[in-house]
Amino acid sequence: MTRSSKPSIGSFTFFVVALALGAYFTFAAVQGDFGLFRRVEIQAEAGELRLDLDRLNLEIAAIENLTQRLSDDYLDLDLLDEQARSVLGLLRADEIVIQ
Structure with a gap:
């Protein structure tokens, strides 16, 4: 009994399936949701x-600094003057x- 050198259909099918699964998992590792x-x-978005x-x-x-400067404990007269001018539209007499 001599053995033929022709590969059997089972081994051919095994290699085709193994190649297809390998290609699928490689594609998923590169392009998938977690690829x-x-x-x-995600890293670029995290940097932004x-x-x-x-x-x-x-x-x-900056906002906390402005708030602290307008508090009762610390009153910045220049900031108060600026806010009165912009919000209330006030002017000095001189x-x-x-327009």
């Missing part, structure tokens, strides 16, 4: 959100208004 490309997108957080923290610090 490499999505990870890069960190910049927004830093900007908002600076804005909060100023001339040109």
Whole structure:
């Protein structure tokens, strides 16, 4: 009994299925919801959100500074004058208004 050198259909099917599964999982690892490309997108978005957080923290610090300067414990007369002019439209007696 001699064995034929022709591969059987079962081994061919096994290799085709293994190749298809390997291709699928490789594609999913690169392009999927949890793949490499999505990870890069998430990291870029996280960087943008960190910049927004830093900007908002600076804005909060500036607002807290203005609030503290207008508090009862500490009154900044220049800031009070500026706020009275912008909000109430007040002028000093020695100023001339040109419209």
